[in-house]
Amino acid sequence: MTAPWPSPDDDGEPRLKAALAAALHLPADHLSITTGVRAGAAPILRAGTGLLLERPTFLGVRRLAHALGRPVTDVAWPDLTTLLSGSPGSDVVWVTSPCRNPDGAMLPAEVKRCLEDYASAGATVVQNLVNDWLAPRPEARIKGAALIGSLSKVAGGGVRLGWVADPRYAAWARAERRGATPPTPWQRTWARFVERGGLDILRTAVSTAVAESAAALDAALEEAGSAGVARPAETELLRLLPLGAGWTEEEACRRLLVRGFRVSPGAAFGAAQPSVRLSLTRLRPALAAPLACALTPVLSAP
Template identity: 30%
Template sequence: MASRLGTQLGEWRATGGVAQSLADRIRMLLLDGRITAGERLPSERSLAAELGRSRATIARAYELLEARGYVTRAHGSGTRAALPAQRIQPPIAADAGVIDFTIASVGSAPGLHAATVRALDRLAGMLGTPGYSLDGLPQLRERIAERYAARGLPTDPSQIVVTSGAMHALTVVLAAFGERGRPALVEQPSFPHAMDALRRTGHRLLPTPVAPAAHGAGTDGGRAGTDGEQAGGGWDASHLIDTLRAHRPALAYLIADFHNPTGATMPELERARLAAVARTTGTLLVVDETCAELDIDRGWTPRPFAAHGPAILIGSMSKIAWGGLRIGWIRTSSAEQTARLLAARPSIDLGTAMLEQCIAIELLDDMDALLERARERLSTGRSAVAAGLAAHLPEVAMPRVPGGLAAWVDLGGPWSTALSLAARDRGLLLPPGPRFAASGVLDRFTRIPISWEPEVTHEAMTRLGDAWRAVHAGERPDTTRLAASAVV
């Protein structure tokens, strides 16, 4: 039976010295949160058998980790992962020259300040109330419902529950509908923090693959057919449906529009088929739509997933207006679902901040301008990433990126973790591909955001090119300053 460490190592291949390469990979798993401090690691003998390596190689890797404080070893207790607190520094401040590519967000909207000023007048009229808003302000729920209707999904404001961002929305959904010990279907790759939330609530993850888009159309994003068929990449529909039928998971977490991180959009026919099968298996579909309207030049616009059958939808203002505006929402498919969410929520919080809701109302009144500004920013950023790859990593092709926040780049080999380590040495924080996997696979991919200003992207790609050349020259990374970071 495969150990958890063996599963997390996934597609690991030695680059340079085998023991040192293995030690580097285990260290990255620990710093990235995929192996936890205090977790017991396999014995030298069992890990050697699992990886097909000599026991001496495993012993040497553990020795290297122990010398740096990343494992502790005691007779009778085995080998356990550890964090050398005296060596781990906090993330370097932005003014120290670090570029944080773990963040994919378009930044604050130009009209945010003016919207905040106008929102103060709205807030003033509410100061005589208790100030709690379990389901959200009626005016905000009305505007969110109107947005769904404009996208082809009639929605009543009673179907909307306002939350403090998309991750908070998922937390509330899992509190209401999660079933500890039951399987949950997730895409692979997928949003890391969503998978973490599912694990924390006791779900066993069932991955289903989402392939990256085809190469060769990086600067204009390429175009899908008018019927919504993917021009390369996307979901393996057969695998997805077969997994649902075979395991009957309690719920499925999906990102059907501008999938994070591949950028794929699920075709309408696949949505309808999936919704029908989920009804037969009793699977609750939870669909993350935080990137749904970040269209650059996709060439077609699907309806929201719930137009094809019952599904809980999660949305957010963070990717459109500003990450600091903690406004998200849940759209339910029934009054019963809404009641369960509102019954579960008080154990988490008692409502979303009133001022931020008032700001969101003002911004939603000018949604077209917000989306146009996001489109321009993402289009410019996409071109900058494509130019950076061509200039600094010419062996690596730019994938199709018709929208969304990032490019899911195929490195051509299992170098993502090593590249992430080398990039950190050069002041560039870049999450490795396996961080987006339910297990330790996808080390040949990396996510590069297209949301940064061109001048920042230019400098970041220069550093990434330096890291790429260092990895292929066999340079050892400096791991004494690494710190785990979130992925946004």
Template identity: 30%
Template sequence: MASRLGTQLGEWHATGGVAASLADRIRMLLLDGRITVGERLPSERALAAELGRSRATIARAYELLESRGYATREHGSGTRAALPTQRIQRPEAAGDGVIDFTIASVGSAPGMHAATVRALDRLAGLLGTPGYSLDGLPQLRERIAARYTARGLPTSPEQIVVTSGAMHALTVVLAAFGERGRAALVEQPSFPHAMDALRRTGHRLLPTPVTPAAPDAAPSTGGGDAGGWDAAHLIDTLRSQRPALAYLIADFHNPTGATMPELERARLAAVARTTGTLLVVDETCAELDIDRGWTPRPFAAHGPAILLGSMSKIAWGGLRIGWIRAEGAQVARLLAARPSIDLGTPLLEQCIAIELLDDMDALLARARERLSAGRAAVAAGLAAHLPQVAMPRVPGGLAAWVDLGGPWSTALSLAARDRGLLLPPGPRFAPSGVLDRFARIPITWEPEVTADAMARLGGAWRALHAGELPDTTRLAASAVV
């Protein structure tokens, strides 16, 4: 039986010395959360047999991990993953020019300060209330519902539950509808923290592939994209495995940027109804359109689905406002489960969101302008510094899912960190540690920051292909946003 470490290693191939390359890969698995601190690693003999390597190679890799503080070895207890106590440089504490490409989120909207000032007047009218808001302020739920209606999905305020961001929304959904021990279908790649949440609630992940559009693919007209979902695999997995739920990102998929065609949504909704699968559709990127050329309706317009939304990607990541759109009976279950997590979203942030939603057109126009400039900067950076790597078509969303042409993403991520660039490796976005030939490059940063970052990435690329090993003593632990 394959070990968890062997499964997470996935498509690992040595990029230099075999033992050093293996140690680097295990270290990255630990730093991006796929292997946990304290987790027992397979024995030298077992891992050697699983990987088809010599026991001496595995022993040397474990020795390298131990010498750098990333493993502890005790007689009778085996080898366990660890973190060095003094050598982890966290990006939020790095004031020396580190660029954090683990973050794919636009900066705060220009009107954020003015909206906050106006929101204080709204808050003043609420100070005589208890201050708890389990489902959200009525005025905010009205505006969110109206937005869904305008996009082609009639929605009432009673169908909205306001949360503290989309990840909090998913947590509430899983508290109400999760089924420990059951399967959950997820896309591959997908948003890492959503997969972590599903695992934490005891779900077994079933991956279904999503591929990026080719660099020269024609813009979609709504009848299908080049790349995107493998519809046959998706439907067959639903029918054969009958998962309890499916977590999907159907609009500007994170990280590939694909959008699911309308007919595919309708078919998926129909099949999910027959298999008893709850569809949980993350729409945090749904309105981040640059030049897609068509606008699909929200997923639930095609059949039953719980929708997750957020202000973070269109206004500011520091504004922790999200929501759930569900049917009446589902809302009741969500509100029954929520008090075990929290007792409501902060009122001031809800008041700010009300002000911002009243000027949604300007908010989206500003996001489109930023994303367009960021996309151009990434494309220019690839052409200048990584000419062997093609820019995929990115009609909107948060990032470019770049095919590196070989299983180099983890090694490139390590080398980039040596140059002050934090870039999550492709396998972080996969349920089982594959996709090491891909990297997610955000299009959300200012062009001048992106230009600097791409120059650093180019330096890492050249060093990697010249056979230089990355300096693994300054690795950073970070989330992926």
């Protein structure tokens, strides 16, 4: 009797790969399905001797690199143009754009060109596209970079579906690819879902809600006298808000939590100054005014 659910292909179900490539404007060739960004990142980091990591950023990648025994060097985006001006090294370079976590920033054009030159010289550059689901922008992709992402931000972390697009990934992940892809039934289910427009429905619903919440929050902050913390021009999704003098991140997060709002400390992302980070994917527009009232005291001196 033939097993009803054969093992998935090492690089993922072809149908799911084709569906995601079409929906997310990814290159269909050399696309591998993973269980998430960190799962996809591990073989890439293992192939390098160290990690040049953007700052600020999601620090889970830093922890993963340390667990793999790879040293990490923190680098602000503007400093990359100087640091990468020589011959390519064996360190992996990691950037998140568009919509960097935690501040929603987008890679400046001159830094993008520098990374493309570095990648074309043979270096490994990784571009994390996990927040590019609102409106995928192929023109923002770094030519020659390994593209990595997941569906966690639009469908939830429990979906456990991610991807890597790079011709080198098969060699990087040779040791673990067979056991690292999601189960066959799950991949085929999501292939049908994406093919039938389900991902577009999710994306539209979440992006509409985020836009409404962002507009409501901006208006409420302006009314509360905190208009100076307006969002970056590139995104509505994330905010990194500097704290007023005298506030610690712990105090600010605790105060906001007591008022019903869970935010993250900027230090959790390597932020340069005391701050709190907001993600608007879970903020209902009706709560924007109460959130602005709760935020205003911690954005000015206590």
